[in-house]
Amino acid sequence: MIPTEFLLFAFLMVIALMISRLRHLFAAAMLSGMFSLVSAGLFTLMDAVDVAFTEAAVGAGVSTILLLGTLSLTSHEERQRPIRILPFVIVFLTGAALFVGTLDMPAYGDPQAPIHLYLESDYVRGTQAEFGIPNIVTAVLASYRGYDTLGETAVIFTAAVGILALLIRGSGPEKGADS
Amino acid sequence: MKISVMPMRDKIILRVVSRFLIPFILLFGLYVQFHGDYGPGGGFQAGVIFAAGFVLYGLIFGLDNLKKVAPLRIVEIFLAVGLLIYGGVGVETMLLSGNYLDYKVLDGADPRHGLHLGILLVEIGVGLTVASSMLVFFYAFAGRKHS
Numbered sequence: 001m002i003p004t005e006f007l008l009f010a011f012l013m014v015i016a017l018m019i020s021r022l023r024h025l026f027a028a029a030m031l032s033g034m035f036s037l038v039s040a041g042l043f044t045l046m047d048a049v050d051v052a053f054t055e056a057a058v059g060a061g062v063s064t065i066l067l068l069g070t071l072s073l074t075s076h077e078e079r080q081r082p083i084r085i086l087p088f089v090i091v092f093l094t095g096a097a098l099f100v101g102t103l104d105m106p107a108y109g110d111p112q113a114p115i116h117l118y119l120e121s122d123y124v125r126g127t128q129a130e131f132g133i134p135n136i137v138t139a140v141l142a143s144y145r146g147y148d149t150l151g152e153t154a155v156i157f158t159a160a161v162g163i164l165a166l167l168i169r170g171s172g173p174e175k176g177a178d179s
Numbered sequence: 180m181k182i183s184v185m186p187m188r189d190k191i192i193l194r195v196v197s198r199f200l201i202p203f204i205l206l207f208g209l210y211v212q213f214h215g216d217y218g219p220g221g222g223f224q225a226g227v228i229f230a231a232g233f234v235l236y237g238l239i240f241g242l243d244n245l246k247k248v249a250p251l252r253i254v255e256i257f258l259a260v261g262l263l264i265y266g267g268v269g270v271e272t273m274l275l276s277g278n279y280l281d282y283k284v285l286d287g288a289d290p291r292h293g294l295h296l297g298i299l300l301v302e303i304g305v306g307l308t309v310a311s312s313m314l315v316f317f318y319a320f321a322g323r324k325h326s
Contacts, residue, residue: 157261
């Protein structure tokens, strides 16, 4: 019996290969949404349900819609360009290096992995003793690592303000008149 | 395909199904927001799910109707209010002579209740900012026309 993770990973690879082969951008955008949905399934299998929520809502939902919105501004077909060898070699080598890098990582769920030996046991015990809430992830995100989450919220805020300033406020009356 | 110009409101199946789904998406967003202490989720996930409900509404019923439901002016205000809530909780804990974002001092009698309150407030701040920024992205990209 093949584990479901393997099937999903194989599916991810097939989708990725198809996206790279397709010239039809609408189909590629839809396939990237499928890629996110299959990833969300993988995250669910790895017990990271909160990451799966985010992947399904952002990756499969909102960003696919943003891609489609962008497609309405440009053409539906990718321009045919001659196949070049050097970019392919660079991408292949980078991918191979990343693959070799994963061989050094501890096995999935290994209790002796460094991440489980330092601080994590404090968090697991502290969440029960201090907070009395079952969800350790929430305790780490909102309290133990509260500064980081504040920074992340500020990053999202800054991104939205940048979009507001450039795309919504930036295309004011003087630019809207000539379009 | 033009999201802003060609609303899918004329397709009856899409309209009926989305009208049926959107309340549940929003309710699920609120559940993930306020149940984050106990189940999976928290402010970020809740904000994204909540915004996805609005985006679905905008897709089916058109950008103009979405702007009536969630005017950009109000979305902008919530965008800032979310981050202000987060930072404000930190300032409040300092005013109560604790460290920045040390939620225990929020309730002098029961530090554990203070922790719960702090996490709840901070997650609401994250949720507001994330949901608003997703909507800002949608407004910015769906509203653009050929130049």
